[in-house]
Amino acid sequence: MNIATEPRPRPAVGEWLWERLGLEGLAYSVPQHANRLPYTLGGMTLTGFVILFITGIYLAQFYHPHPTEAHSSVIYIITGAPLGDLVRSIHFWTAQIVTVTVLLHMLRVLFTGSYKRPREVNWYVGLGLLAVTLGLVFSGSVLKMDQEGVEALQHNKEAAEVLGLLGGWFSAEFSRSVPLVTRLFNGHIAILPLLFALLIASHIYLVKQHGISPKVTKDALSRATAGEGESFFSIHLRRMAGYGLLVLSASVLLSLVFPAPLGQPGVAGAEVTKPWWMFIWLFPAEEAWGVPALAIVPAIIGLLLALVPVLDCSPYMSPARRKGLLIVSGVILLAIVVSGVVATLQPLSTHLE
């Protein structure tokens, strides 16, 4: 490792920190292409999560996780808590951005074949992170307990029944003493963030162990690249921080112009809203096969994603050599997008029993 190749002078404080924190250890080699936008989507997502953790801690000081108090406490956050509306909106918009970046990150990994040996385990860790991210978004959408949140909760309960024992935690019968909304709040601020921390630590560790996946060329073969490259991880980290600050900037500006929405207090048994964009694509499947589709369709897609490294185990990374898998993936992605558009345009219909 040769940090002399980075001659940029650092201010005295920076020099002090650099030495005391052993930051020279971050200046290990990475490929040049690691600094391009598609390869920093994961880092952008991570910085988004930092914003979500900070704003979430603040919001938790004012949110009341009880079915009858939740909505009014969100109103208090908007109208009474210092900077509450702004912080809640930043939390909301960052969650939207993070969902986009995490999905794009997964598509980039899929497209460039970065799940191939020796990175298969990290692909599964990534799928876990995707599931945790969607779980955080879903539980967050329920917590506000407006009409959309109550309807999401009811769909959640009915889908949980399909899962049987696996869905037990999501049922009201799981705990006699704590309402489901309160337990979803616990999941949102404790269980899922803990899972996220464990998975992201594993994700970063495995990236470090195997290195950034090789640049995709016609004959590129998947292999470990740790310690190789013309650039440095410290530069990659700087790019990530740069993108993260741009995410913060975009989130703050969106929050000022479009404050996070809040619907009317939820009334049980009604279906007059549609879910958020990341879940609305399930609407047509629910229309066709009923509430069980909410559990079964994501499970099938999760299974297909889990099978990707098994089905495509050749060492070639070029998309041209993986046409079959990419065409099938593209068709599924197109079906999801079309489903989402159809669901957005079609009139509301009821599904709950």
Place this chain on the structure above:
Amino acid sequence: MTGVWKRALILASGMVLAFASEVRAHGEPEIVVEPAIVAAGSEVTVTGSEMEPGEVFTIALEGTTASVTLGEATAAGEGEQAGFVVEFLIPADTPPGSYTLRATTEEGETATADLTITAPTETAGDEPATVQEPSGELHALERSKPFPQVAGASVVALLAAGLGLRLFLARE
């Protein structure tokens, strides 16, 4: 382990199992309430299972602010798997909140289920305490922000964008 000890252990296990099956001839009674979130003034369906035929259960709603007896249900069926399916009206003036629906017999057998009650709808009861129609509309709130807050947030956004671009565009 000697043969004597083995036989003693088997005998003891058998006695314990026989005793357990005697006192729990029909298992623990269970109830399920559907839907688990309901508007005050609406009906819920309570389904009981694992009960003895003829057992009479008193169904009550227990909350922190109110407790209401909804009625009685008698288990029917054959053998030790009797149960009931009954519908109860949740009083329209029941305060919204988290409740425990409790079914109890005079002998003290108890089964519970979680029930969340929201504000009543117009169609749910004859004279609901608060009429609230389900609506997909946004909640109308005063969301204008004081100028210092807008200015401060704008400065934060610009600084973050500037620093972000600087880090992004910095030479390697």
